[in-house]
């Protein structure tokens with residue numbers, strides 16, 4: 373996954389996906405493979421500190437496989453798993469420049485915030501997504 377994400381996002385993003393997410397949240401994450409290469413993945417978890425809240429940290433689909441429903445399928449599977457485990461809401465964030473992600477999340481039923489300045493660090497805004505499960 374670390375070999376493909378910068379290409380898939382079109383910008384350096386690999387530092388946002390340290391292996392701790394896979395070491396500790398593999399049971400709530402999914403990788404779709406073709407011939408042992410990742411084609412799509414979702415990294416998410418149920419908050420250990422905020423019961424009922426699920427969070428999607430990363431979702432990516434190989435550019436050659438976009439528009440075929442893989443992103444929707446990964447989200448719907450995550451929603452079903454999170455509901456089964458007692459979650460009632462799910463959230464995620466993205467960069468305001470990621471208009472494709474914003475459109476995708478709107479289609480998937482998320483409320484989309486205005487860009488929030490300094491969300492993670494001074495000078496960097498993020499858009500927050502939220503939906504009930």
Ligand SMILES: CC(C)(COP(=O)(O)OP(=O)(O)OC[C@H]1O[C@@H](n2cnc3c(N)ncnc32)[C@H](O)[C@@H]1OP(=O)(O)O)[C@@H](O)C(=O)NCCC(=O)NCCS
Nearest residue numbers: 430431432433438439440441442443444472473475476479
């Ligand atoms: C965002 C992303 C995961 C979508 O994956 P995908 O497999 O192409 O999405 P799907 O084919 O399942 O589309 C699901 C719905 O979202 C809509 N959608 C997806 N991408 C869209 C875009 N760029 N613009 C507008 N609508 C979009 C589709 O039209 C579809 O609607 P429908 O089901 O009503 O027909 C993919 O474009 C991607 O990997 N982008 C780069 C990584 C990224 O930005 N990830 C999100 C931030 S962490």
